[in-house]
Amino acid sequence: MAGGAIKQTDVHAVAGATIFREARLLDSGEWADWVAMYSEDAVYWVPGWLDEYTTTNDPDTQVSLLYHDARRGLEERIARIESRKSITALPLPRTVHQISNLEASETGPDEITCHSVFSVHVYDPRVAKEHLRHGRYAHTLRREGDTWKIARKVITLVNDRVPTVLDFYSI
Amino acid sequence: MNAASQNHAARLREISRLVDDRPSERIFQVDRRIFSDPAVFDAELRHIFEATWNFIGLESQVARPNDFVTTHIGRHPILVMRSADGKVGAFLNTCRHRGTVVCPFKQGRQKFHVCRYHGWAYDSSGRNISVTEEASGQYPPSFSNQNHDLLPVARLGSYRGFLFASLSADVPQLEEFLGDTRAFLDLIIDQSDSGEVEFVPGASTYTFDANWKLQFENGLDYYHFATTHSSYVDILKKRNATAGPDAGFTVEPGGEQEGQGSFSFDYGHAVNWSIKRTQLYGRPLGMDPARLDAVRQRVGSTRAKWMLRQRNLTIFPNLQVIDILSAQVRTWRPLAPDKTEMVSHCLAPVGESAAARTLRIRNYEDFFNASGLASSDDNVMYEFCQTGYDATSAAPTQGYLRGVADIGHGESAHTRELGITPSEWSFGPTSFGGETNFHPGYREWHRLLQHAAGETA
Ligand code: FES
Ligand SMILES: [Fe+2]
Numbered sequence: 001m002a003g004g005a006i007k008q009t010d011v012h013a014v015a016g017a018t019i020f021r022e023a024r025l026l027d028s029g030e031w032a033d034w035v036a037m038y039s040e041d042a043v044y045w046v047p048g049w050l051d052e053y054t055t056t057n058d059p060d061t062q063v064s065l066l067y068h069d070a071r072r073g074l075e076e077r078i079a080r081i082e083s084r085k086s087i088t089a090l091p092l093p094r095t096v097h098q099i100s101n102l103e104a105s106e107t108g109p110d111e112i113t114c115h116s117v118f119s120v121h122v123y124d125p126r127v128a129k130e131h132l133r134h135g136r137y138a139h140t141l142r143r144e145g146d147t148w149k150i151a152r153k154v155i156t157l158v159n160d161r162v163p164t165v166l167d168f169y170s171i
Numbered sequence: 172m173n174a175a176s177q178n179h180a181a182r183l184r185e186i187s188r189l190v191d192d193r194p195s196e197r198i199f200q201v202d203r204r205i206f207s208d209p210a211v212f213d214a215e216l217r218h219i220f221e222a223t224w225n226f227i228g229l230e231s232q233v234a235r236p237n238d239f240v241t242t243h244i245g246r247h248p249i250l251v252m253r254s255a256d257g258k259v260g261a262f263l264n265t266c267r268h269r270g271t272v273v274c275p276f277k278q279g280r281q282k283f284h285v286c287r288y289h290g291w292a293y294d295s296s297g298r299n300i301s302v303t304e305e306a307s308g309q310y311p312p313s314f315s316n317q318n319h320d321l322l323p324v325a326r327l328g329s330y331r332g333f334l335f336a337s338l339s340a341d342v343p344q345l346e347e348f349l350g351d352t353r354a355f356l357d358l359i360i361d362q363s364d365s366g367e368v369e370f371v372p373g374a375s376t377y378t379f380d381a382n383w384k385l386q387f388e389n390g391l392d393y394y395h396f397a398t399t400h401s402s403y404v405d406i407l408k409k410r411n412a413t414a415g416p417d418a419g420f421t422v423e424p425g426g427e428q429e430g431q432g433s434f435s436f437d438y439g440h441a442v443n444w445s446i447k448r449t450q451l452y453g454r455p456l457g458m459d460p461a462r463l464d465a466v467r468q469r470v471g472s473t474r475a476k477w478m479l480r481q482r483n484l485t486i487f488p489n490l491q492v493i494d495i496l497s498a499q500v501r502t503w504r505p506l507a508p509d510k511t512e513m514v515s516h517c518l519a520p521v522g523e524s525a526a527a528r529t530l531r532i533r534n535y536e537d538f539f540n541a542s543g544l545a546s547s548d549d550n551v552m553y554e555f556c557q558t559g560y561d562a563t564s565a566a567p568t569q570g571y572l573r574g575v576a577d578i579g580h581g582e583s584a585h586t587r588e589l590g591i592t593p594s595e596w597s598f599g600p601t602s603f604g605g606e607t608n609f610h611p612g613y614r615e616w617h618r619l620l621q622h623a624a625g626e627t628a
Binding site for chain 1: 276277278279371372373374375376377378379380399401402403405406512517525528529532533535536540541542544547548549550551552554555558
């Protein structure tokens with residue numbers, strides 16, 4: 001019993017440390033460190049909405065808001081912004097990720113699944129406008145050697161009428 | 172004719188003059204006010220969007236009896252339904268009793284739509300089948316004699332599954348309205364062996380804080396691509412270095428002259444296109460040589476060649492159909508002079524292979540929408556334009572003249588190939604980026620406002 005409780009704490013601590021660190025790196029623009037948290041074959045998925053209640057469930061036959069089935073897709077997005085050529089990054093909005101309601105459980109050997117909710121406050125200094133993105137995260141973490149990597153992240157964006165731009169840093 | 176309507180007509184005429192179109196003097200100017208003035212915006216909704224044909228969806232969105240989908244024409248909420256006996260109808264989505272939106276859902280299947288307020292019910296043909304407690308209602312004969320059905324749009328038509336509707340009956344026949352844009356719809360529809368297209372599930376909706384005409388222009392603006400999308404072009408070039416046959420790259424037949432051109436049509440429509448030897452992206456039709464051969468057999472090598480060229484089609488006032496690395500159908504709904512809502516669908520031929528479909532979806536997500544690597548740059552650009560247009564006292568912009576010195580009339584090698592007779596055409600090198608293909612939209616804009624002024628007076 002006692003051992004199980006300690007283990008449960010560990011799982012929760014690993015999940016919290018990973019997810020909060022990810023949020024901080026996104027908000028501070030430390031994207032090389034952020035993307036390094038993902039495994040090379042990580043799936044990064046923001047499903048679309050089919051109707052009022054249902055999100056898309058098959059990225060190969062339905063359109064997602066964002067879908068990358070390897071870290072490379074995220075690296076391209078970072079490179080585009082860092083090239084200082086993308087209009088969306090001239091200037092970049094400032095963001096604050098707030099994450100709570102974290103639940104985590106061990107779902108396999110060296111695998112943790114966590115659920116959380118997010119609010120991302122986005123402020124666009126270009127036009128002094130702000131808006132809020134909110135929704136749910138489902139992370140799958142996998143142990144690779146000594147570190148825990150994000151193997152899969154599914155982002156359910158609740159307010160899916162998107163103002164102007166949606167990118168990895170604003171959800 | 173009273174003073175108020177005379178005044179209104181005079182105002183409309185004044186607004187219509189904000190587009191200064193003098194072909195013989197080779198002058199085309201657009202006053203900055205048309206992007207920000209609330210009076211212009213109101214006139215556009217009433218006398219353009221709500222007075223002509225609008226694209227409202229695909230028939231395949233309501234494939235089965237009792238299927239429905241909701242949309243808008245101008246400010247009007249619209250309910251498109253297929254009746255129990257299979258007929259497609261389009262209705263104002265507003266209850267006859269006291270105006271409630273009858274169907275608040277995006278899409279679905281329902282035999283009946285019951286109004287949430289007092290329970291009046293309509294069937295999928297729009298017929299009122301119940302006035303709640305009618306017998307005890309102490310209604311006067313004037314009520315009982317009235318029809319209580321949902322109000323249908325004034326005109327509804329379909330071209331090969333593309334549904335168009337008009338709130339005004341004073342419009343040309345749909346075939347005439349579409350004219351030779353049909354040849355360009357055909358180039359997409361005929362990529363399907365069965366001649367059917369569908370939306371891939373997963374539409375997206377986004378907004379930008381700028382006038383709808385920024386989107387109208389941008390969809391025909393070849394000139395901006397290299398600049399606005401340079402960060403995306405960098406990514407494509409990098410990817411292409413390692414692209415395999417699965418990427419769907421195709422080649423132009425030998426002897427084709429590279430270049431960029433456009434066709435302008437009546438009623439505001441235009442298409443721009445390019446012929447390029449080195450392509451930046453592949454496309455689903457190109458990834459399976461056997462299937463491409465079969466399509467070529469069916470449609471002929473000339474039309475197959477055009478199917479593999481970039482084509483951005485605008486059907487005025489609310490539709491753009493893009494066939495590039497994927498196919499997109501996008502519509503806009505003006506919400507305010509400086510706010511526009513876009514709805515975007517991935518368009519696909521029915522019957523393509525699973526691999527081609529997946530490539531289509533990946534390419535679509537990559538390029539389009541607020542989350543895509545190209546369209547997101549456009550959206551921000553519209554907002555920069557809108558901010559710049561606040562300089563209302565500045566001279567008119569100089570953005571409508573590329574190509575004006577050499578406008579084509581009559582036949583060209585390209586019109587002959589396609590069997591079309593556009594009102595104007597343009598062609599230049601791939602660095603051309605002609606702007607004359609914005610003119611037909613503004614001419615139709617002008618015509619509709621003048622028409623409304625004539626009617627009101
Ligand atoms: S408003 Fe629809 S039943 Fe009263
Ligand atoms: Fe663009």
